[in-house]
Amino acid sequence: MLLVVGATTGLRGSPLGVGAGGGTSPQAAPRALRVDRFDAARAFAFxxxxxxxxxxxxxxxxxxxxxxxxxxxxxxxxYQAVPGGLRNVIATVPGRNPRRLVVVGAHYDTKDIPGFVGANDGASATAVVLELARTVRPRRLRPTVVFIFFDGEESPAGTPGGQFETAGLRGSRVAAPRFRRAEAMVLLDLVGDRDLAIPREELSSPAVWARIRRAARRVGAGPVFPPRTRPGVLDDHVPFLRQGVPSVNLIDFEFPCWHRPCDDLSAVSRRSLDAVGEAVLEYLRSL
Ligand SMILES: [Zn+2]
Structure with a gap:
C-alpha cells in the first residue's frame, strides 16, 4: 500500500492530478525516443x-x-535479511570513482489482495530496475550504482492506513541506514501505466528530480515528466530521506487500477517502461 500525505490528498480526482486512463492523453509515452540503450522488450518480458x-x-x-x-x-x-523472514536483493555495479554512490530501487512484493498480480504495482518498476542493472557496465559510470529490490513495501493485509510507515516499507527501512552515504536515491514505482505521467512527487528532492527531467528531455522522454508537483506519497524513498539522502520517487499515482484486480497486463505498456528506462539510464550516465 502507498499513502498520500499532506493536505491535498485524494487518489483520484485530485485538482493536481492528471486524468486517469483513456489512452489518448498527450502525456502518453512518446512513440520514438532519441536513443536506444535500454532493452524495453527484455524488461517487458520480465x-x-x-x-x-x-x-x-x-x-x-x-x-x-x-x-x-x-x-x-x-x-x-x-540477499539482505529483513525481519519476518523477508529479503531485499541488492546488486552492485562499481563506478570509476570509489567514493561516489547512487541507489536505484523498486519494491518487488505485491499487495496481499486475492487474485492481485500487480503488473504495474510491483512488476513494472522491478523489471525496469533489473534491466538497468544489466545494462550498466562496471567502471563505465562515475558513481557506483547499487540496485535494490525491496521486499515488504506493502503493509500486511488489514493494517490501518495510519500505520503504514511502521508496518510497510519493511525492506527499505533496513536498507536505508546501510546506504546513508549515497549522494542520491531514485525510487521507481508504478512506471508501467499505459498513460504515463510522472510529475515531481512532493517529498522528492527538487534538485535530483530536475536532473532526471533534463535527462528525460535529452532522450526524447520529456513529456512523461511534466513540470509540476503532485502530493507526497509515503513510499520506499522515505527511509532514505530520513537518513539525509536526496531521494526521488518516480511514480504515476494517477492509476485507476491501483490495488485493484485490473492491475494486470492490460494496464501496462512496453513504451512506458522504455521511456523511464532510457531517462534513468541517461541520468546515471550524466552523473
Ligand atoms: Zn501498492
Missing part, C-alpha cells in the same frame, strides 16, 4: 514473467521465487 507467477505478497513462495530470479539475473547480487 514484467510478464512476474505476472505469470501470480500474486507475490511478501514471504510467499512466489515472492521467494522472484527474489531468487532477481539474485541470479542481477550483477553481483546478494
Amino acid at each position: 514484467l510478464r514473467w512476474q505476472v505469470a507467477l501470480g500474486p507475490r505478497p511478501a514471504g510467499s513462495p512466489a515472492s521467494r521465487r522472484l527474489a531468487a530470479r532477481l539474485r541470479a539475473r542481477a550483477p553481483n547480487a546478494r
Whole structure:
C-alpha cells in the first residue's frame, strides 16, 4: 500500500492530478525516443514473467521465487535479511570513482489482495530496475550504482492506513541506514501505466528530480515528466530521506487500477517502461 500525505490528498480526482486512463492523453509515452540503450522488450518480458507467477505478497513462495530470479539475473547480487523472514536483493555495479554512490530501487512484493498480480504495482518498476542493472557496465559510470529490490513495501493485509510507515516499507527501512552515504536515491514505482505521467512527487528532492527531467528531455522522454508537483506519497524513498539522502520517487499515482484486480497486463505498456528506462539510464550516465 502507498499513502498520500499532506493536505491535498485524494487518489483520484485530485485538482493536481492528471486524468486517469483513456489512452489518448498527450502525456502518453512518446512513440520514438532519441536513443536506444535500454532493452524495453527484455524488461517487458520480465514484467510478464512476474505476472505469470501470480500474486507475490511478501514471504510467499512466489515472492521467494522472484527474489531468487532477481539474485541470479542481477550483477553481483546478494540477499539482505529483513525481519519476518523477508529479503531485499541488492546488486552492485562499481563506478570509476570509489567514493561516489547512487541507489536505484523498486519494491518487488505485491499487495496481499486475492487474485492481485500487480503488473504495474510491483512488476513494472522491478523489471525496469533489473534491466538497468544489466545494462550498466562496471567502471563505465562515475558513481557506483547499487540496485535494490525491496521486499515488504506493502503493509500486511488489514493494517490501518495510519500505520503504514511502521508496518510497510519493511525492506527499505533496513536498507536505508546501510546506504546513508549515497549522494542520491531514485525510487521507481508504478512506471508501467499505459498513460504515463510522472510529475515531481512532493517529498522528492527538487534538485535530483530536475536532473532526471533534463535527462528525460535529452532522450526524447520529456513529456512523461511534466513540470509540476503532485502530493507526497509515503513510499520506499522515505527511509532514505530520513537518513539525509536526496531521494526521488518516480511514480504515476494517477492509476485507476491501483490495488485493484485490473492491475494486470492490460494496464501496462512496453513504451512506458522504455521511456523511464532510457531517462534513468541517461541520468546515471550524466552523473
Ligand atoms: Zn501498492
